[in-house]
Amino acid sequence: MTVKSTARARKKxxxxxxxxxxxxxxxAPELVQLLTPEGDRVEHPDFPxxxxxxxxxxxxxxxxxxxxxxxxxxxxxxxxxxxxxxxLLGQEAAQVGSGRAMRPGDYAFPTYREHGVxxxxxxxxxxxxxxxxxxxxxxxxxxxxxxxxYTIVIGAQALHATGYAMGITKDGxxxxxxxxxxxxxxxxxxxNEAFTFASVYNSPVVFFCQNNQWAISEPTTTQTRIPLYRRxxxxxxxxxxxxxxxxxxxxxxxxxxxxxxxxxxxxVLIEAFTYRMGAHTTSDDPTRYRxxxxxEAWKAKDPILRLKAHLDKEGxxxxxxxxxxxxxxxxxxxxxxxxxxxxxxxxxxxxxDHVYAEPHAQVAxxxxxxxxxxxxxxxxxxH
Amino acid sequence: xAGQLSIAKALNEALRKSLESDPKTVLMGEDIxxxxxxxxxxxxxxxxxxxxxxxxxxxxxxxxxxxxxGLALRGYRPVVEIQFDGFVYPAFDQIVSQLAKMxxxxxxxxxxxxxxxxxxxxxxxxxxxxxxxxxxxFAHTAGLKVVTPSNAxxxxxxxxxxxxxxxxxxxxxxKRRYWDKGEVGDAADLPLHSARIVxxxxxxxxxxxxxxxxxxxxxxxxxxxxxxxxxxVDLRSLSPVDFAxxxxxxxxxxxxxxxxxxxxxxxxxxxxxxxxxERCFYHLEAPILRVGGYYAPYPPSxxxxxxxxxxxxxxxxxxxxxxx
Ligand SMILES: Cc1ncc(C[n+]2csc(CCOP(=O)(O)OP(=O)(O)O)c2C)c(N)n1
Numbered sequence: 192m193t194v195k196s197t198a199r200a201r202k203k204x205x206x207x208x209x210x211x212x213x214x215x216x217x218x219a220p221e222l223v224q225l226l227t228p229e230g231d232r233v234e235h236p237d238f239p240x241x242x243x244x245x246x247x248x249x250x251x252x253x254x255x256x257x258x259x260x261x262x263x264x265x266x267x268x269x270x271x272x273x274x275x276x277x278x279l280l281g282q283e284a285a286q287v288g289s290g291r292a293m294r295p296g297d298y299a300f301p302t303y304r305e306h307g308v309x310x311x312x313x314x315x316x317x318x319x320x321x322x323x324x325x326x327x328x329x330x331x332x333x334x335x336x337x338x339x340x341y342t343i344v345i346g347a348q349a350l351h352a353t354g355y356a357m358g359i360t361k362d363g364x365x366x367x368x369x370x371x372x373x374x375x376x377x378x379x380x381x382x383n384e385a386f387t388f389a390s391v392y393n394s395p396v397v398f399f400c401q402n403n404q405w406a407i408s409e410p411t412t413t414q415t416r417i418p419l420y421r422r423x424x425x426x427x428x429x430x431x432x433x434x435x436x437x438x439x440x441x442x443x444x445x446x447x448x449x450x451x452x453x454x455x456x457x458x459v460l461i462e463a464f465t466y467r468m469g470a471h472t473t474s475d476d477p478t479r480y481r482x483x484x485x486x487e488a489w490k491a492k493d494p495i496l497r498l499k500a501h502l503d504k505e506g507x508x509x510x511x512x513x514x515x516x517x518x519x520x521x522x523x524x525x526x527x528x529x530x531x532x533x534x535x536x537x538x539x540x541x542x543x544d545h546v547y548a549e550p551h552a553q554v555a556x557x558x559x560x561x562x563x564x565x566x567x568x569x570x571x572x573x574h
Numbered sequence: 575x576a577g578q579l580s581i582a583k584a585l586n587e588a589l590r591k592s593l594e595s596d597p598k599t600v601l602m603g604e605d606i607x608x609x610x611x612x613x614x615x616x617x618x619x620x621x622x623x624x625x626x627x628x629x630x631x632x633x634x635x636x637x638x639x640x641x642x643x644g645l646a647l648r649g650y651r652p653v654v655e656i657q658f659d660g661f662v663y664p665a666f667d668q669i670v671s672q673l674a675k676m677x678x679x680x681x682x683x684x685x686x687x688x689x690x691x692x693x694x695x696x697x698x699x700x701x702x703x704x705x706x707x708x709x710x711x712f713a714h715t716a717g718l719k720v721v722t723p724s725n726a727x728x729x730x731x732x733x734x735x736x737x738x739x740x741x742x743x744x745x746x747x748x749k750r751r752y753w754d755k756g757e758v759g760d761a762a763d764l765p766l767h768s769a770r771i772v773x774x775x776x777x778x779x780x781x782x783x784x785x786x787x788x789x790x791x792x793x794x795x796x797x798x799x800x801x802x803x804x805x806x807v808d809l810r811s812l813s814p815v816d817f818a819x820x821x822x823x824x825x826x827x828x829x830x831x832x833x834x835x836x837x838x839x840x841x842x843x844x845x846x847x848x849x850x851x852e853r854c855f856y857h858l859e860a861p862i863l864r865v866g867g868y869y870a871p872y873p874p875s876x877x878x879x880x881x882x883x884x885x886x887x888x889x890x891x892x893x894x895x896x897x898x
Contacts, residue, residue, distance in 0.1 A: 380664065
């Protein structure tokens with residue numbers, strides 16, 4: 192599965208930068224892999240995994256449905272139904288693998304792209320779209336499914352996750368936390384401060400970095416000159432690099448890391464080595480900064496095709512199964528489409544509704560002013 | 575260079591000219607190289623000036639700001655791009671605790687010729703953290719200059735003046751006006767700290783800056799149809815404020831209305847209204863009024879119109895001022 196690094200990526204990397212840092216490479220010996228791009232199972236001594244055919248089919252189903260949801264959201268953005276969309280295309284395995292490794296009591300702190308993790312936490316996909324449609328800033332109750340609100344300020348949630356994990360320790364509970372962030376986010380002070388806190392308080396938090404090779408237009412080499420997973424050792428905890436397009440490896444490594452963390456051994460950093468196949472968001476233009484050859488090379492490592500190849504080779508799923516997944520995917524697409532189109536605009540007084548938990552005189556005054564102003568127009572409507 | 579340019583292009587040209595005229599000028603920020611910044615304000619500059627002058631930085635705002643301070647100490651003139659208003663807060667400590675105070679702490683020995691460019695304010699239907707008006711935080715901090723242009727000419731010349739300044743300048747770019755075109759003349763006709771009367775009038779003075787100047791000009795045009803003559807003053811500089819110009823106008827019209835996007839409570843308008851009241855009390859026919867955002871976080875985009883001052887809200891305030 193060695194892939195040539197592209198000419199431009201080579202030029203960008205200064206001498207002495209390890210090959211495995213370059214966008215387009217994925218051949219590092221330390222990469223944990225349990226399923227090859229051709230769909231063959233391989234063993235890893237540290238991360239054994241026994242998955243029943245049913246579990247494998249379940250993972251396949253997750254991957255397909257998550258991709259479908261994402262594709263639907265992208266087209267809804269193009270149709271003007273969403274203001275923006277951050278696609279997870281290419282990162283399904285990293286998200287479903289790590290998401291399915293969690294126990295119900297575990298807690299996830301996402302960025303803005305973790306639609307696949309939300310899926311595994313059973314968060315209604317329509318909840319994720321409100322913020323991208325512009326009707327709310329999140330809106331769901333994080334404690335209902337142990338899935339925190341999306342965080343747009345890069346890296347901030349790594350500290351929230353760590354604090355939550357510190358609370359778990361204080362409670363003597365048997366749970367763990369996952370903090371998601373990107374390779375770009377690894378440069379932020381907040382993320383590095385989270386590493387420090389988690390390490391010194393031995394907190395049960397797994398830092399799950401999806402290295403999708405790019406932070407908008409900047410390659411990973413603009414953020415780091417050592418492989419990201421090795422950062423962990425400087426903070427005093429283990430780091431593992433996993434094939435982020437291999438759902439089985441992501442599942443096994445994350446399950447191990449969560450157990451490690453919940454058993455009182457402290458944090459773990461997982462670097463899921465993957466690739467963002469689409470644009471950063473729908474307002475980004477990746478042709479300005481990366482080559483199509485690079486994207487093409489990563490296509491060959493597609494997380495869904497490789498699991499499909501495995502199911503086919505081993506005869507673990509029949510036509511009826513694939514037809515059922517296809518039908519479920521169609522139904523999900525329809526539900527999302529209709530759900531978004533019928534999502535109402537909020538009443539403008541929403542602006543004032545939840546600014547404080549307790550009554551606040553200034554908000555009350557501004558609210559009254561707004562209502563009086565809106566009522567001064569014919570029919571009481573502002574516009 | 576004279577001719578019709580968008581504000582975005584006028585800023586791009588200003589950066590180019592500044593890079594050309596002073597080899598110590600360097601640009602720093604996320605995605606400003608190949609991508610040309612998410613708004614393309616730095617488009618083509620890395621290609622022409624190289625990666626050493628137009629520096630793609632790691633994704634770390636405190637890091638960008640802190641290293642810019644170090645570069646300034648070493649004699650460079652950094653121009654920092656913060657990608658969006660809501661992402662300046664990680665750099666806030668470096669800006670208000672370090673950048674703003676270095677000159678005073680060194681009793682004038684150290685200069686901080688750093689320009690911090692921030693696309694700010696709302697009106698583009700963006701998600702959370704992409705529409706903030708945080709000018710009051712910066713203007714409240716002594717040691718910083720805070721400026722914001724409202725048209726292409728000022729965008730060009732104010733940015734060049736900001737970069738040439740030996741003091742740190744927070745340069746706020748009204749992002750929803752990036753694509754507005756205007757004539758860019760070939761000289762700066764005003765010092766950086768000056769306000770400008772963009773429309774003369776007799777009945778009341780509308781005081782605005784950045785994105786709200788256009789709203790006020792439209793309001794003044796609409797009011798003219800009702801036989802009302804409104805003067806519009808573009809503040810341009812929020813620190814220092816050109817109080818002499820404001821005072822002169824308000825004394826003449828007898829009425830002042832400050833318009834900004836940021837919440838009214840403790841915003842720029844509070845300071846302007848208080849000082850103008852102190853200085854123009856016996857000339858005033860009405861209290862200085864304020865029109866602005868509500869005391870609430872910037873709302874989701876589907877209701878931002880209710881939050882943002884528009885022509886109607888400005889005219890409503892004009893009615894109230896004239897009714898005294
Ligand atoms: C503090 C902060 N700075 C800048 C941004 C603008 N921004 C949004 S996403 C992004 C790149 C993030 O890259 P990475 O962390 O690798 O995550 P990815 O989007 O690739 O998953 C940037 C610079 C932001 N949201 N927050």
